[in-house]
Amino acid sequence: MDLNHTKTVKDPVLGNGLAASKDLSAGSPIIKISSPFLIVVEKDALEKVCSYCLIESGPSSSSLKKCTGCKVVRYCTPACQKADWKVIHKNECSLLQRLPGIPPTPVRALYQALLRYVRPAFELDERSAGLEHHVGDLKRDRKRWDEIVLQAKGALEFSKTPADKMDMVTRLLCIMATNAFRATLPDDTPIGLCYEPTLALANHSCVPNAFIMFDGRGVSLMALDPIRAGEQIFISYVDFTQSRDQRRAELKQRYFFDCECEKCKHDYTPYRVCKESTAISSEKLALLYDYKTLLSQADEREQEIQAMQQELHDLKESISVTHSLIDLSKTTASETERLNFLKQAISDLSLYKTHKLFALPSYPTILDELYLAYIDNEHLTSALILLLFIFLNCDIYNWPQPNHPIRVTRLFTIARLLKYAASLEPAALAQSLPFIPREILAGIDFIDATHAVLILVSELAPLSHGQGTRLVGQVELELREVEEVQRLRGGVGKALQEWQSEGNGAADGRKIASQIFTGLRTLAGFAFEVIEKKNL
Template sequence: MSGLNDGIEVRGSKGGAKGRSIHATRRFSPGDVIARFDDPAVVLPPGQRALEYCNHCLRNQAHPAAPKLRVCTGCKTVAYCGPACQRANWAAVHKLECKAIKRLHEAKPADQPDWVPTPVRAAAQVMLRPKVLEEFDALEGHVGLWKKDDDMKLKLQAHGVVKCLGADQMTPVGLEAAYQVLCKLQTNAFSRTEEYSESGGIFLDTKLAMMNHSCVPNALVQFGGRSATLRATAVINSGDEIELSYIDHTQPKGKRQGELDSYHFQCSCPKCQHDLDEYQVAKTDPTVDLNASLSVMRDIARFQSYSSGGAIDPSQRTAVMKLSKIFPVSLRNMEPKEKHEWLRRAYKTGSYFVQTEKWAIEPFAQVVDEACFYFGKDRGNHECALAVACLSAYEVEPFKHVVPWHPQRLKGLSSIAIALSNTAPNPERLVELARDMTATKKFPTDSVKVLENLDQVSLCQMLLSIIHAHSPLAPSADWEVLVLAQEMLKDIESLPGRDRENGLIIAWGKDPKSMDDFFEFSVVEPIKALSKLGKVVLEVDLGSDRDLST
């Protein structure tokens, strides 16, 4: 729906070898906004939770600043945060879809839920607006390939779409038209359930949809309300193709290829062609130098310490396959005892990654994340959770997402800050854990001294300040990570007896370059020490079966 932004152009043609593609018409540096898409063809919250979101601005009712939502009195299926959003959405699409949704509800069996599946609602919105339907003609849908797969789910959804449109559309022609729109949505829509956002739902702009995929992307898409921002993550020169990753590009090659099957193409990026892992990709990434500033992992030489070029070591490939086989469908639904047992099994199965110090390789990196969640959320052991969160921030995320302002990196800093807010009231417990781990002869005494001298409140404050400093690069002004950081900063700055600490941290925030030693002492060294502690915590609890979670 949006016009093409200055700085990018469409090349190629539908049906060509590579189809359409988006190219830069000028140079972009990492962090630059390449384009904004403010008028998408379709933007929806997740169907099952549609009443938890304003269906226009997409604000979740759980957001601290969100007013009480009002349900549409017509279809009773969508909600709005106020009259302004309700009027805007009515004018944009709901005046057409309200009756359509009611028709669908009337045709449903009484025992079926009242919510409308997101693909059905999205396709109905497209077909109810002739101008949008016309724009969809330019999109590739791989309809023939979907039919070859005999996807019954899409066929059932097509019937749902036609029921929305009315009984006169329940014809072979009407069903085929709905099926084709659903194929195009499946192929081109972005899920708003990103790794850095819990928003859910879908977003489709017909120009943004022409962006091609790479497992070594040079840009990312950030969602905020009804808008999407295309931001460079690498240097992009005039004429270069701008590429996104449609999937989690940090996953092993086999899983990436499986997830890309639904897009009906085979990726031929350098990472796939040469079967490179995260360390090999990061080693040649020119943006590693950005970590020399506001990054908790500033040792640029570490990016160069891993081998590059050539396919992955067969032992690593075997270790990835063995660990992947034991992953359950959902870890978060496990009871704590069951999860603890699984984490121990997974850690031992993935011993290759511990021995080779390749913490960032998936799926072992997920084991680290789940261990952090287990210690903190499931067992309330915030000291162990803090250590493992720092392990992730120091040994995992910098190699998976090289630019320090990547949303996942900032989300990791937020996790550390939250853990610190729980450990700071009783700082002696962290020191006790460190000394206990020293007694096992696995944790160095010099790191214990770092933690003995650690001002946990100041570390928390500085990590939150890093998040705040990167706010211009955040997905949106009301991104939950950013909002939480701002709230926590206010709370810390209002604590009594911290005038000296506040003064130093505020001065550092204004001129970090001149206070680099202060940052190194107050943030980098403690995070490094805590990362080491995280390794020992995992080895002692998960590797040696000594329960630290109690």
């Protein structure tokens, strides 16, 4: 373990947990582990990430070289291949060669754990033995338990663990299923499974004060809010932007407990959580959205929700239909049908639009799916408009802390989409967004906008992803590229750099940045023109 500012505590209600061993500021690392207990790339990601360092390949997977033995796992360098061979692949390679297919990720993770940590005594390692396993709860679901036993039996055979250790193997699988994390790329794309007993001690809250962040093979526990010494550290086991019913159902099904955090007990809306958040907007970020105005709007939305309880209650059936439409949009092969399902879903929740309650579930989910539809079909300027709207009307309420990684990666994506828009000729840009008056588009310099947003991201990324991480490096590279373009153009770029460094010309740069962000808010206002288009 590279860094650990925690201590184990016993909570009378929640059981074992983690508490801060010192005062921690928002964005600071709480735990850093460069080589976690176990990390396994899932089947769907094997072709796109290195199986050791978990670095994503470029547009083509040719930059990753297959293991010449099993031809299943891939590596970005010979050094990664040698390191993985030493850690586990020398024991796995021949097995993968013999099997007709790649085992499910839980099975691969289990037999790797058996090979690395259970031999030669064939007993649970000390760190795993004390973790929750829920064997009794899982046995009550016959179908689920039969699947667990089948997976355990496969891992037992693959690892050549003695047959009389089946109960231990099954228990270990249940421990890992209960305590493992989803390994992700910096943009939150899932790529595998990570099992690290220390991190598994952190308890759940739907209003977490910390989060798990992956940087290649390394994993960190980062502070989302300021945390005082002795204060318990909470992460969220589920997507806490879902409705209370969805969160509780998932927690009950996967972890067998009823969440009684304040958000669940009182069914707080995103607007209520935002009002009570300790997040403080930076001076630079305040130019994109004013924090005091945000809190005022959150208060207005919350009061409106309280006044229309019956209307919202009557929408419950429509919300259920909405979930079905979202699911259907993900399964259809037709982009037209996909779009129609999503447009119907958003139409069913027209009450939310009327009252500007865009952050209430499941409205952001529909908007996200629409945004992804435009990305998938390379309609990137339309995607830009939608993402700006989502960021300013959903994200800042659902994730009120500016250093939340989802907020930061969204902002970075906005910068990249602005960069794309800057590459288009004015006529092509106007043609791609025919519903936006040309004078509005002409009033926005997309290179300046890219520069200004990247300055925001460069300030926040070290607090969301950690100093020296790959995402921070990507942001710095993008920022240097736009600075070079600005240097050749002259003028505004220098003023923005002064604003970034708070130099002598910061006031001029601040004024320019404010004008840029006003233009971006104007663009976001055309989101429903994008949505109401007949075709992608």
